[in-house]
Each structure stands twice: as C-alpha cells, then as structure tokens.
Amino acid sequence: MKGKEGLKDILKKVKDNEISIDDAVVKLKMEPFSDIGYAKIDNHRSIRQGVSEVIYGEKKTAEQILGIxxxxxxxxxxxxxxxxxxxNKYKKLKDSIDIVYYDKAKMGIAYKNKDIDKxxxxxIAAAGTSDIDICEEAYITASTLGSNVERLYDVGVAGLHRLxxxxxxxxxxxxIIVVAGMEGALASVVGGLVDCPVIAVPTSVGYGANFGGLSALLSMLxxxxxxxxxxxxxxxxxxGYLANMINKMEGINE
Incomplete structure (x- = not known):
C-alpha cells in the first residue's frame, strides 16, 4: 500500500464489505515504508502513534534531510x-522546502501548520538561563505536536523564592518538564509540590564534577x-514528546 491511494483502496474495500473493519485497522497499522536508499521512512506512523516520524538531523547531511x-x-x-x-543546514534546506528554523532549539519545522489546535x-521550568536551549527544544516539540506550553525560566533552587x-x-x-544541570535538585523540589507527572531533563551544564550532566542525571534518578x-x-x-503524550491522554482531558 502506498500513500493516500492505498488508504483509499482499503476504505473502499471496507465500504464494499470485502474486508472487515478490524482487518482494515490491521492493514493500516502495517502500511509499508518508503525506501530511498539511505533511509526507510515510516509512512504511517501518525496513524499508529498519532505523530509523524521525527528526523534526527545532527549526523545527516542537508541533502539526506531534504530527501526524507x-x-x-x-x-x-x-x-x-x-x-x-x-x-548551515537550515540555509541549505530553506531554498528547497518550506521550513521554519529555531536557532536556540536547533530545530526546524518543515511545512508547518499554524492552525493546529492546542x-x-x-x-517547562528551567533551573538557569544556561538551560534554556534544551528547554526550547522541549517547547518547540510539545507546542508543534499540539500542546499549550508555558515557560518558567531561571527558577532554580539557588533562589527558591523565584520558583x-x-x-x-x-x-x-x-x-511539568523540569530542566536542570549542576546537581539537578529542581526536579525533586517541583515533584514535591505538584500533583501531576514531572519529567526531569538533566543537562550537561555545570563545572568539572558535573561530568557532562551525569551528576544531574543520577540525582534525578x-x-x-x-x-x-x-x-x-x-x-x-x-x-517534550512524552509531555505532549501525557497532556493528550483521554482521561486527563475529560
């Protein structure tokens, strides 16, 4: 099955009673991928998971990203x-596709739909200003996927009154998404104050004994x-992806 034509074919067969609704659901979940040589794109992830495939761009060339x-x-x-x-990759892409770029988050959104319902x-609570880039990555992700997102920046435990x-x-x-480096204490503080899930993000911000974020990771764990x-x-x-999934759970939204 390929793209919209394959989907229409399945729906027609259901209408003509050639296959059952349950069989159609199975076929939709098993729609094949597109093989473009260096990548195999999952064409129907949005039906299975509610969100299209996300492209991790760091080790890909602009040409590979464009093809995907x-x-x-x-x-x-x-x-x-x-x-x-x-x-640099964004500049190479923008002449060929409709793309919006967010420099702090180091993220792009191709063919952005500005009318998405949220x-x-x-x-998102950031311990310090140095954590903002990671916060912005979470923010762009969750808001693009359809969640309302509010940011609280520089509310770390060194000045608890700010929080x-x-x-x-x-x-x-x-x-709540809590983003913190150093010793990562903000996640525990927030977790002790609220009645909703808290997703902690350790960052690599910190001095030598921070070990590139390992100290914050272990503290949060x-x-x-x-x-x-x-x-x-x-x-x-x-x-951001996980927070969006939790935010959209049916039981929470009722």
Missing part, C-alpha cells in the same frame, strides 16, 4: 520536526519525590 522530508511530504505529512540541525497545559512565586502556574499544569521520571541528558525533544 520530500518523501514524507509526498505521503501527506506536515509539521515535520527536524531536530539538532545547525544554521490543548491542555504543559509547564515559589510561580506556584499557581505549576499547580495548574497537566504535566534518585529523586525522593514521587511521580518524577527522567529522560536522557540534554534530551529536550524526548521530554
């Missing part, structure tokens, strides 16, 4: 997220606050 985006676009994808790309509320002054914002969230989960070091995208 074009293949996805042919199959009807929009709001195509491209993570970890620098400005639901719920995610709060406590925003308790109303934190307590109105469906899910050992959080004494219940309801705190942890993603990998500097993984703002992963946190």
């Amino acid at each position: 985006v074009n293949s996805m676009r042919e199959n009807g994808s929009e709001n195509i997220l491209i993570t970890r790309i620098d400005e 639901v719920g509320k995610i709060v 406590l002054d925003n308790l109303d914002v934190l307590m109105s969230a469906r899910v 050992n959080s004494c606050a219940s309801g705190v989960s942890v993603v990998n070091i500097d993984n703002g995208f992963g946190a």
